[in-house]
Every structure is written in structure tokens, then in C-alpha cells.
Amino acid sequence: MTTLLESHEHKSLREAVSAFARSHPRATGPAEARRFWQEAGKLGYIGVNLPEAYGGGGGGVTELSLVLEEMGAAGNPLLMMIVSPAICGTVIARFGTEEQKRTWLPGIADGTRLMAFGITEPDAGSNSHRITTTARRDAATGDWLLTGRKVFISGVDIADATLIVGRTEDARTGKLKPCLFIVPRDTPGFERRQLDMELHATEKQFELTLDDVRLPADALVGDEDAGLLQLFAGLNPERIMTAAFGIGIGRYALARALDYARERTVWKTPIGAHQAIAHPLAQAHIDLELSRLMTQKAAHLYDAGDDMGAGEAANMAKYAAGEACVKAVDQAVHTLGGNGLTREFGLATLITAARVARIAPVSREMILNYVSHQTLGLPKSY
Template sequence: MDTEDHKALREAVSALGKRHGSTYDRETLWSDAGKLGYLGVNLPEAYGGGGGGITELSLVLEELGAAGCPLLMMVVSPAICGTVIARFGTEEQKQHWLPGFADGTRTMAFGITEPDAGSNSHRITTTARRDQDTGGWILTGRKVFISGVDLADATLIVGRTEDARTGTLKPCLFIVPRDAPGFTRHPIDMELHAAEKQFELTLDDVRLPADALVGDEDAGLLQLFAGLNPERIMTAAFAIGMGRHALAKAVEYARDRQVWNTPIGSHQAIAHPLAQAHIDLELARLMMQKAAQLYDAGDDMGAGEAANMAKYAAGEACVKAVDQAVHTLGGNGLTREFGLARLITAARVARIAPVSREMILNYVSHQTLGLPKSY
């Protein structure tokens, strides 16, 4: 349940979202949210943040989404990149990046997915090798479906380095500036209405200084999943906010629209599916809150399970809520005036990214239930 501070934060963020509305300008909203301290509520106070956690950051994204103006880069910049740098970065990296993340003047994208390594992060082929001349790094590889690269000052790239002792490749994280030579981006033509574009990235012998590495070279998956759990929680917040926005429009329409002098919302065929959508969204929110609280408490293992469950539940609830909202409005649900049709595609993103619902079911069946793997 929300604390009094959380309730106050919800009201303030909701008011900001309603002022901007669903026709919001992304840059203006991002700037306003940064100035008010909402983008950095999870970051340490010593670096300009609010000193809270993913619990508070997910609340901000949910309320902006419910107002019809979600900021997708919140999932990436303060949640993934901010968390990783705050936990594992050097003092210089923290001072350079975290204050900008907190006030919205700096952003960072996150690059993990590859054309041949979607759900299987163990197949990542982007490699980093030592530059014998400078002591830095040389990155080579490709990434795909990376959000907001054109908006970001840098991208946190997941690459793999070779373990000198075993010869095996282990994941490591590198900060790649947007103007680094050999680092190119190509927009992907998406049938998705979103303020943030998707890109394919090419890293052609991108040379980086030694301090581009975030964290310990030998930490491997520990550091990677420190960012992926917040990503799942924030994706759940994104989906819940979107579902709430769609449901609110449908409820308003069902109250006002009359057929034979009776509001259509009085008919159970209309009312019950909307009530079910509300219940599903509230249940998903409870799991999201549980995941965020576990993560903020330092329980990475427990948070991993809950974050996956929250993302699954929120994705399903969002898709159903949007579908029912469109159906409630009938033909009006497909008009630009009501703004629901564009959510049909957007809602499905929560089922697909950053991990598909099928991979979450795999995780739960293997890790939670102890069933054998098929792969």
C-alpha cells in the first residue's frame, strides 16, 4: 500500500501529467519532470537524486502513463543506467552522470538485444578486447531495438570480454558516447506510435578509454541483472499506467454514452469486463510494488522472481484493458479523437519487451517450480 509520502507523490505527478496531457511534447515534459525532481527519485541524494528507490520511480512512471504521457526513457536512463552506475560505477562516473540523470539534463540508452541474441543473453556476440596501445577497450558488434539512442548522450552497451584464465566470455558494461567514432545508428521503421524511436546499432572497432567500463570486469551477470530487474519493474509501471489511461477513457464514455436513454455502462455486458480490467490492473500493481520493495531492500533474488511476475501480469492486464476500452467505444475507439487505437500496438510491447511472456513462464517454471528445462 502507498505511504502518505507516496500518495502525495502520486498526486503531484498526476497533476503534472494532466497539465501536459496525451498530446504532450516529450522534451518539455522530460525537462519539467527533471526540474521537479521526479526523474531522479531513485538516485542517491549525494548526486542530486531523491534518495528513494525503484518503488518511487515506478510510481512516477505509472502516474504519467495514467495521464496519457508516459516517458519510456525513464525505464532506461534513471532506472537501468542510473541504478547500475549508482551501484557499481566509479566515483568519477557517478559525479559525471547521476546529477544529470536526476535533473533530466543527461540521458543514457541501454543496449543489450542483438539480432541473433534476443532472449538468450548468453549468445551476445558484441565483444570487447583490450586496446594494447592505450589500455582502453575496443568494441565490435551489433545491437537492435534500442530505444531513444538519438535522444541519449551515451549508450550503456552490454558486451563480452574474454576471461584470461578460462577463455570463456563474460558480460561487461561499457559507456559509449553517442559521437564515438565507429558507433553508428539506423532507425527501425516501426508501426508503433511512440515519442521514442527504435534503432539498430553498429559498433565497428569503437575505441573507448579504460574508464568506459562500469564496475568490475569479473562481476559478470551480477551487474547486468542489477539493471534488468528495475527494467522489468518499470515496464510493469509503464503497462499499468497505459492500462489505467485506457480504462479511464472507457469508463467515462460508458457513463456518458446513452442508447435508448440508458447509459451503456449500466449494462453488465459493458460494466463487468471493465470491472475485470480494473481488478487485473490492481493485482498487477500489487506485484509491481512487491517487486520494487524487494529490490529496494537489496533482495536481488527475490526481486528477480517478483519483477518477472509483475511484468507478466502488467503486460496481460494492459492488453486486456486496452482491448476492452476500444471495444467499449465501438467505432469511436478507432478514431484519432479518443486516442485509444494507437494504444493497441503500444500495449503489446509490454508482452514482448524487455522479455517475452513465454520466457517469463520459463523462468517461473524453472526457477520457482523447479521443473526441468527443455533447452
């Protein structure tokens, strides 16, 4: 599936990723997902957005979102694609020191190293201004001491490090400002607890506790005074990639439903010939295609350096894709009836997975708030 916005190179990349992903069975466990990840990394798909100087493909979020969409459409929507290369890789590539780039980017690009991202807190979900994880300097050593809690953090157990969003105190104003720190997995005081999730996914979710975690001065990514600029450099790609994640899942579910509707015969006619079946599937396809166009627009704006325009488009793309994904999965299951809930057809687990695209990393209600006051100029309700 290609669009007029895609170049010949993008179409070729899409076809190659699709062929690769479809040649692998669906990853139903961590070991299978890890093998798929490693093979994708060897082929250059994981780090297609990262600089060539550090082992990447030299592309952008446009190419990376295309890769994730095709993986999802083939039944392997890897959540860590959103986290490791898109958020962490982008932030380090844009703001990291030369040493941080040399240390982390080649491994992230070829899939041999993973990085998780820790922003959400128990009392600071959608409101990043309420983050209470704080970092203070040890005057004697120059080290950072990081204390706080995080929740719903993906893949911490398989990640070599986590990019933690903390806050430091501004010496001039006394106010807290966001900063980013690389915390290696086995750092003393950095504890994790796996959350018991109904979500069926190869990546696990964790609650993190940081108890005076001591980090060297060079664990800080970028400028201590840059604040939200560096944070949103990672959050816009996160929204774009989540949209691609949802579109891929939606396409996979829709394809399973179409196959079934063409073959399942009742009263001598395939059920897909009936408009009650055909029209909802057609609507699902239209919604997915429209959300793909907005996702591509957001990715192009981000790669062109238009952070303001990309922020608006990324939120809209994430909203549209989340809604389209949920509707496509629901209609696919409904098309198959009882078969849609069996393991054989592999759709039932997507019912909860589709909700990820709607809920995370920002709820649809917060996106509507954003569009209301940022795009339409309406007063804030909060």
C-alpha cells in the same frame, strides 16, 4: 489510486505526479515529450530513485515506478523512464566509479542528460548468453575496442550516451563474460540506423553497429569480473518499470472507456449500465489492481536488497501487468466501438503500445520458463 502498501509519502508523491502529468497535454511528438521530460526533471521526478549526493531524490525503484505509472495514467508513458534513470542510473549508482557517478548521475537525475541501454542483438534476443558484441584491450594504450551489433535500442538519437552490454574474454577460462561500457553518442565507429516501426511512440528504435569503437579504460562500468551480477542489477528494475509502464497505459485506457460508458446513451440508458459492458471493464480494473500489487512487491524487494526475491517478483509483475494492459486497452477500444479507432479519443495508438508491455524487455513465454524452473522447480526445456 493508492494501496495499503503505500506510505503517506508515497501517496503524496503519487498525487503530486498525477496533478503535474494531468496538467500537460498528451505528448504526441518528440518536442512535446522532451518538454514534459525536462519539466519533470526540474521537479525531481526523473531522478527520484538516484542518490541525493548526486542530485537524485534518494528513493528507489518503488518511487520511480510510482512516478512512471502516474505519468502513464495521465497519457504520457515515457519509455525512456525505464531506460535512463531505472536501468542506466541504477547500474552506475551501484557499480560506477566515483568519476562516472559525478559525470552522469546529476544530469540523468534532473533530466538534462539521457542514457540509452543496448543489450538486444539480432541473434541474441532473450538469450543474453549468446551476445556477440565483444570488447578487447589494446595492449599498447589500455583502451577498449568494442565490436558488434544491437537492435531495438530506444532513444539513441536523443541520448548523450548508450550503456552497451558487451563481453570480454576471461583470461583464466577463455569464456566470454558480460561487461558494461558507456559509449558517448558521437564516438567514431558507433553508427545507428532508425528502424521503421508501426509503433506510435515519441521515442524511436534503432539498430546499432559498433566497428572497433575505441573507448578509454574508464568507459568500463564496475568490475570486469562481476559478470551477470551487474547486468541483472539493471534488468530487474527494467522489468518492474515495464510493469508500471503497462499499468499506467491500462489505467489511462480504462478511464477513457469509463467516461464513455457513463455518458454514451442508447435506448435511454447509459451503456455502462449493461453488464456486457460493465463486467469486462470491472475485470480489467481488477487485473490492473492485482498487477499493481505485484509490481509494488517487486519494487519493495529490490529496494530492500533482496535481488533473488526481486527477480522472481519482477518477472511475475511484468507478466501480470503486460497481460492486464493489453486486455484493458482492448476492452476500452471495444467499449467505444468505432470511436475507439478515432484520433479524437486517443485509444487506437495504444493497441500497439500495449504490446510493448507484453513483448519487451522479455517475452511472456520466457517469464513462464523462468517461473517454471526457478520457482516451481521443473526441469528446463532449453
